[in-house]
Amino acid sequence: MRHPHLKQRFPSLGEPPGSLLPEGNPPPALSRISLIEYDAAQCRETVFDSLQQGLEYQPQLPMLWLNVYGLTDPALLQAIGQRFRLHPLVLEDILNSRQRPKLDDYGDYLFIATRVYRYQGDNQYLRPDQVYLVIGSNFVLSFQSQPLGVFGMLRERLVQGRGQLRQLGADYLAYSMLDAIIDDYFGVIDDFNARVEQLDKLVLASRDRFVLARIQRLKQDAMRLRRSLVPLREVLNVLTRGEHAQFQHGTMLYLRDAFDHTLHLIESLESAREVISGLLELYMSAQSNRLNVQMRVLTVITIIFMPLTLIAGIYGMNFDNMPELHWHYGYYAIIGLMLLIAVVLGLLFWRRRWL
C-alpha cells in the first residue's frame, strides 16, 4: 500500500515568497489557452497558440472567460497576471499544485482554489487535480491541469446559448463553474460508493489479507475527499453571506443551492465512512469467527480420538495376564466399544452444536 498523498512537494526552503517556480505533477505536453467572449446576444471563442498572439489580442465583447490548462510556464502566467493585474501571491498559488480549497478576496477580484478528483483506470488511486478561478467584475479566469474536463458541458452551454448563462453576468458564470465542480464531486463520490459496495460483498466471502488494505485505502479516500469538500463548503458559505461585490444579489439563491449540495456530499461521505468502519468490524469479526470454527473442529476431533487411541494403547500392552486378550470376541467387543464412544461423543457435540 502506498500513500501517494503523503508525497507532497512543498515550496523550497527559504525562497522568497511569490517567486515563480513550477511545482507538483509533471506537466502535460502543452499548455492551452482559450478565450471565450460573450454578451447576451453573441459568443466568440479564440484559441491562442503563442503567448505573443494572446498579448496582442483585443477582446470585442464585454464578458470574458479565459480558460488555461496545463499551465507550467511561469513567463506565460506572469503575462496573464500583468494583463489582469493579479497579485504575485495569486500567481504563486496557481503554480503550486497542492493548494487547499480557499477563497481570497483581493478587492478587485476573488481568487478561489478548488480541487477535483478522478478514479483512474485500472489502478485504484484517486488522482487530484487543482482548479483555480479568478473572478472579476466582468471576467473569469480558470486554471486547471487537464483539458476542459470539468467545464466541458458549461462551455458548450455558453457557446450554444442554452440556459440563461449569457444573459446573466460574470458572477453567474462563476457560480456555474463552482456548480460544475460540485457536480463533478457527485460523480466521483458515486464511483467511491460503488467501490465501497463492491468491497462489502468481498468482506465475508474472502479470506485474503488485502481486503483490509483495501478497506484502509477507501477510508483514506473518504478522508481526502472530505478534506477537499469541507473547505469548499466554507468557500460557498462565505460567498452566500453576500459580502463580495463580484456576486450580485440574484446569484445568492443559486450559491445557497450549491452550498446545500456540498452539505449533501459531505453527509454522503460521512455515511460511507460509517459503512467502511462497519466493514472493518465485520472483517475483524469474520477473522475471529474463522479461528473459532477451526478451534472447535480441533477440539472435537481431539476429544473423540484421544480415548480411542488410549484404548488401543491399553490392549497393546504386553502384560502376561490380560484375560480380555484371550476372549474369542475380545477384539470385536473393543472395536464395538470404540465405535460406541465415537458415536456417543459425536452426538453429544452435535447436540451442543459444536459440529
Place this chain on the structure above:
Amino acid sequence: MRHPHLKQRFPSLGEPPGSLLPEGNPPPALSRISLIEYDAAQCRETVFDSLQQGLEYQPQLPMLWLNVYGLTDPALLQAIGQRFRLHPLVLEDILNSRQRPKLDDYGDYLFIATRVYRYQGDNQYLRPDQVYLVIGSNFVLSFQSQPLGVFGMLRERLVQGRGQLRQLGADYLAYSMLDAIIDDYFGVIDDFNARVEQLDKLVLASRDRFVLARIQRLKQDAMRLRRSLVPLREVLNVLTRGEHAQFQHGTMLYLRDAFDHTLHLIESLESAREVISGLLELYMSAQSNRLNVQMRVLTVITIIFMPLTLIAGIYGMNFDNMPELHWHYGYYAIIGLMLLIAVVLGLLFWRRRWL
C-alpha cells in the same frame, strides 16, 4: 448486506441548474392533486383529475392547502410553480428525490424540505420519503410521493373541524404539518427500538454471523434517522427565532414545543446508538468467550489423556526384562493407576473451575 442509501441519483453533470428532470424513485402509478379550501366556518375539498381542470379552478375560501403526491410530471409542477410564483430552484428541489431537510426563505414564502421514513414489510429496509412544504401567508403547498400517509389525520381534523385548526391561520396549519411529520418519527423510532430490543435477545443466544450484519444495519439506520432529524431540528430552531413573517407570534409556542420533540427524538436515537454499540461489544465478547470455553475443554482433555496414553505406550514396549509385565495383577494395577490419575486430574481441574 446492501447499503441502499449509498445509491443516490445525483443531478446529471453539467445540466443548467433549475432544469426540470424527474429523478429518484420510480413514480407511483398516478399523480394526485387535492385542494382543501377553508375559513373558520367552512371547509371544502376538491380533487383534480387533470392539469387543465386545476388551472381553471378558482378557489372561493381564503385559506388554501394544496396537497400533491406522486409528482413526477415536470409540466404539472411548472404550472403549479407559475400559479404560486415559485422560484425555479424550489421546483428543482421538489423534483429531486434526495434533498437534505432544510428551510429556504424566498421572501413571499418559505420552502421546507423534510424526509420521513418507513420500515417496509418483511424486508427490513428503512424506506425514505421526501415531504416538501411551501408556506405562504394564506396557503400551504405539500408535496410527497405517497398518498396522504403522514397528513391523513390532519386532513380529517381539518375537514371535520376538530381542534382550532380552522380558526388559526396558514401558519398553524403549517405547524400542524411539521408536528405530524415529527409524530411520524416517533412511530418509526418506536419500530426501530423494537428491532434493537429483538436483536438484544439474539446476541447471546445465537452464534450465527448475521447477528453482526444486523447490528451494523441498525447502526446505519440510526445514523440515517439522525441525519434527517438533526437538520429538521435546525429548521424548527430557525423558525422559533420568529424572524419569518409567515409565522405569527402565537404559533411560536407551538413551534418551540415541536422543537423540544425533535430534541427528544434525537436523544432517544443517541440512547439507541449506545445500546447498539453495547450489543457489538457483547457479541465480540461472546465470540471470544466461546473460544475460551473450547480451548479450556481441549486443554483439560489433552492433559488427562496424554499421561494415560504414555503409560499404555510404556507397557507396550518390547523389552525382555520388564518385571511388571509378569506380575499377576500388573495389568489391573496399571488400569487402577490410570483411573487414579484421571480422577485426580479431573478433581484438580474441577477445583480450578476449568470444568
Place this chain on the structure above:
Amino acid sequence: MRHPHLKQRFPSLGEPPGSLLPEGNPPPALSRISLIEYDAAQCRETVFDSLQQGLEYQPQLPMLWLNVYGLTDPALLQAIGQRFRLHPLVLEDILNSRQRPKLDDYGDYLFIATRVYRYQGDNQYLRPDQVYLVIGSNFVLSFQSQPLGVFGMLRERLVQGRGQLRQLGADYLAYSMLDAIIDDYFGVIDDFNARVEQLDKLVLASRDRFVLARIQRLKQDAMRLRRSLVPLREVLNVLTRGEHAQFQHGTMLYLRDAFDHTLHLIESLESAREVISGLLELYMSAQSNRLNVQMRVLTVITIIFMPLTLIAGIYGMNFDNMPELHWHYGYYAIIGLMLLIAVVLGLLFWRRRWL
C-alpha cells in the same frame, strides 16, 4: 438484558397538540393535592380530598405552594390550569410522563420540567420520575408522580419555619426546590458509584458472562443520568443569566451555586464513565489472559508428553533386530531417559516462566 428506557410512549399520531390524554406509567392509586400558604410570620397546610373542595377554597396568605402528585386526571389538571391561567401546552407537558428537562418562559410564569431517578429495591433498574414546576410571582406549583419524596424535607423546613425560607419570596422557594432535586441526584449518583465499585471487585475475580451485561447496564445508567443532568444544567444556566422577572437579584447567587453543583455532578458522572470503560478493558483483557494461560498449559503439557510417547512407541516396534530390547537394564534406562527429558523440559519452561 432489557432496555426499559427504549420503551417510551409517545403522543399518538395525528392528535391535535394540546389535547389532554394521560400517558406513560400506570397511575398511583390516588392523586393528592396539598396547598401550603405562608408569609414571613405563619404557614398553613391544607390537603384537598376532592376537586370541588379545592375549587372553592380561597387562600388567606400571600405565598402559595400547591403540591400535586400522582396526577393522571385531565379534568383535575384542567381545573388547576384555569385557576392559574396556564397555557394548554403546559398541561399537555405535565401529563406526558417523558419530558426532557427544560425551561419555558410563558411571561407570567416559568415552566420547568425536571426528572429524578431512583434505584429500586432488588431489581437493579433506575426508575425515572418526572417533576414539574410552575413558578409565578407569588406561587409555585409542583407536580410529581410519587408522594412528596424529593420535597419532604423542604416542606418540613417551611412548616417549622427553619432557615430563611419563609422570609424570602416564591423565587427562593423555587430555588430550594431545584436545590432539593439536585441534592437528590447527589444521592442517586452515590448509589450509582457504589454499584460501579462493587462491579470493579467482580471483574477480575469472576468469569461469568453477566459481568459484561452489568457493565453495559451501568454505562447506560450513566448516559441516562447525564442526559437528564445536562439539560438541567442548561435550565440553571439560563436562570442565572437573570433575565426572568420571577427570580430576584438576591436569589442569583444561590442559583449560581446550584449551577455549580450540576457541573460537579456531571463531572462525577464523566469520571464514573471512564472508570466503567476501564472496567470493560479489564474484563476483555482478563478474558484474553485466561486464554493465554490455558494455551500455555496446553503447549507445555503437549511438548513434554509428545517425546515420551514417541520413545515408548519406538520401543514398542516389533523389529527383529533391536539390540536395546535385550539389554538387561534397557527398560530402566529408557524410563530414566524419559524422566530426564521430562525434568529438563520442565526446568526449561520454568525458567522461561511458562509454568
Place this chain on the structure above:
Amino acid sequence: MRHPHLKQRFPSLGEPPGSLLPEGNPPPALSRISLIEYDAAQCRETVFDSLQQGLEYQPQLPMLWLNVYGLTDPALLQAIGQRFRLHPLVLEDILNSRQRPKLDDYGDYLFIATRVYRYQGDNQYLRPDQVYLVIGSNFVLSFQSQPLGVFGMLRERLVQGRGQLRQLGADYLAYSMLDAIIDDYFGVIDDFNARVEQLDKLVLASRDRFVLARIQRLKQDAMRLRRSLVPLREVLNVLTRGEHAQFQHGTMLYLRDAFDHTLHLIESLESAREVISGLLELYMSAQSNRLNVQMRVLTVITIIFMPLTLIAGIYGMNFDNMPELHWHYGYYAIIGLMLLIAVVLGLLFWRRRWL
C-alpha cells in the same frame, strides 16, 4: 483497584443551603490561623492560638494575608466570615471539601476555589487538597487543609522582602498565590510523568495482570488532574479579561503568563494521556503476541512429533507379514527416517521463521 475519588461526600439531602456542617476528609489535629500584615517597608506575622485572641486583634499595616489551615470549626469560620463580611455561600463552599475550581465575583471580593494534588508515600494514590482564596482590595484570605505546603516559599519571600511582592498590592499577592498553585501542578505532573515512564518499561517485560490495573489508574489520575486544571485555566482566563476591580492593569501581564502555564500543563497532560493509551495498545498487543508464540511452538512440536509417533505405531502393529520387521537394519533405517523427517520439518519451519 479502588477508586477513591468516587467516594465523595455530598451535602446532606434537604438541608438548607448555607448551613455550616463540616464535611469531607477527617480534620487534622488542630486548626491554625496566621496573619501576615505588610506594606512596602515592613512585614509582621502573628499566629493566633484562640478564636478570641484573633477577634480582639487590630492589624497595624494596610495589607493583610490571613492564612487558615485545617479549618473544620464552623464557629471559627463564621467569625472570620463576619469580620470580612463574607456571604454564607462562601463559607459553605470553604467547609465543603469537594469543590470544583471556580471563580465567584461577590462584588467587594472574589472567591476562588482551587485544588492541588500530591502523590502520597508508598501507596500510589493521588491525594487532593482544596485551596480557597478570598481576594479583597487590601486583603487576601487563604484556606487549606494542610499546613502552608503550597504557600511556604511565598510566605518566606514576603517575610524576607525578596522580589517586588511587598511593593505591589494585594492583587499581586493573589497572583503569586495562583502562580504557586500552578507551580505545584508542575511538580505533581512531573511525578505523574515519572510514573508513566516507569510503567512504560514494565509493559513489555512483565506478564502480570496488574500492569493493566496500573495503566488504568494512571489514566484516571490524568483525568483527575485535567479536571482540576481545565476549570483553573478558565478562572485565569476570566481574570485576564480584566473585568474585576481587584486586579489592576499591571498585574494582567502576569495573569496572562500564569494562564499560559495552565495551557502548557494541560497540553502536557494530553501528551501523557496519549502515551498511556499507547501503553494500553502495547500491553494488549504483547498479550496477543505471547499467545501467538505459544501457539507457534505448539503447532511446530505437534507437526514434528505426529508423523514420528505414527511411524512408531505402524511398526508396532502385529501383522504376520511385515517384511521390514525382519530386515537386519530395519530398525536403524526407521530411526534414521524419523531423524530425517524431524530435521527436514525443523528446517522448513526455521526457514518460514516459525522457530
Place this chain on the structure above:
Amino acid sequence: MRHPHLKQRFPSLGEPPGSLLPEGNPPPALSRISLIEYDAAQCRETVFDSLQQGLEYQPQLPMLWLNVYGLTDPALLQAIGQRFRLHPLVLEDILNSRQRPKLDDYGDYLFIATRVYRYQGDNQYLRPDQVYLVIGSNFVLSFQSQPLGVFGMLRERLVQGRGQLRQLGADYLAYSMLDAIIDDYFGVIDDFNARVEQLDKLVLASRDRFVLARIQRLKQDAMRLRRSLVPLREVLNVLTRGEHAQFQHGTMLYLRDAFDHTLHLIESLESAREVISGLLELYMSAQSNRLNVQMRVLTVITIIFMPLTLIAGIYGMNFDNMPELHWHYGYYAIIGLMLLIAVVLGLLFWRRRWL
C-alpha cells in the same frame, strides 16, 4: 521506548516570577550575537564577541535585526532587555526552553514564541528547538539555541539584497522569518511522512514487536508537531486580523498566505495520523491472521494424523483372535487405507481452502 518530551524542566517551585535562571537543554559551547542593519540601499552585518562590545555599538542604519543564539547567560539577556526595553516576563520566557508557541502584545513590540523540530541523525528522536521573535516598529530580535539554521537563507537574501526584503519594513522581515519557520515545518513533515511510508512497508512483512513501538512513536511525533503547529496557526490567525500596529496593511496578504500554509501543514498531519492508525489496525490484524494460519495448520495436521495413529494402535493390540493380522496382504491393505484416509482428508481441506 523513551518519551523524551515527558521530561520537561519546569520553573522551580515558589521562585518569584521574572527571575532569570537558565533552564532546559544544556547550553551550546558559546553564545553568538550578530546584528544586521539595513535600509533599502545597504546592509551591514556585525558580530559581537563580548557583551561590552555590543553595549557600546551604535547602529547606523534604521532597520535592525539582532540575531542571538545559544543564549543561556542571564546577564547578557538582561542587557539586551534593557537596551530594547523588554518586559521581565519576555526575558523569562526566552530563558525557559519549553514555551508553547504564542503571541504576546506588549504595546511597543510583539513577542512571538515558536518551536521548530529536527529529526536527528541515526537515533530517531524529534528534537525541538525554541525560536523567539521580538518585533518592534523598526527592529526584530530573534533568539534560538542553534546557529542560524532556520534563518540562514533569509540572512543571505537580506545581505545580497535579493527580493523586496530590504525595501519593505521590519514587519515584512518578521513575516519572512515566520515564513521561514513554516517552510522548516514543511521539511520536517516531509521527513516524518517518509518515516510513515517506510514503516508502512514493514508492517505486513515483519513480525517483530518493535514495529508496534515505532508506530507508537510516530503517533507521538505527529501529536507533538501538531501541538506546535496549532498554536502557531493561532498566532498567524491573530496577526492576520490586523490589530497590531507593527504589521502594515500590505503585509496582511502575506500573513494570510502563511496562515494558509499552516492550515495545509495541519491537514497533512491529520492525514498522516489516519495513515498511522490504519497501520496499527493492519498490524493487529496481521498478528491475528498469523494466529489463524498457525491454528489452521495445527488443526489440519491433527485431524489427518489422529485417525492414522489410531489405526496403527488398533493393529498393535495383542488380542489372540484378530483375523486381519494373519491375512497375507493385511499389512499392505492397512497402509493403503491410511494413505487413502490421508489423501481424502487432504483433498477435503484443500477444497475448503484450509490448506
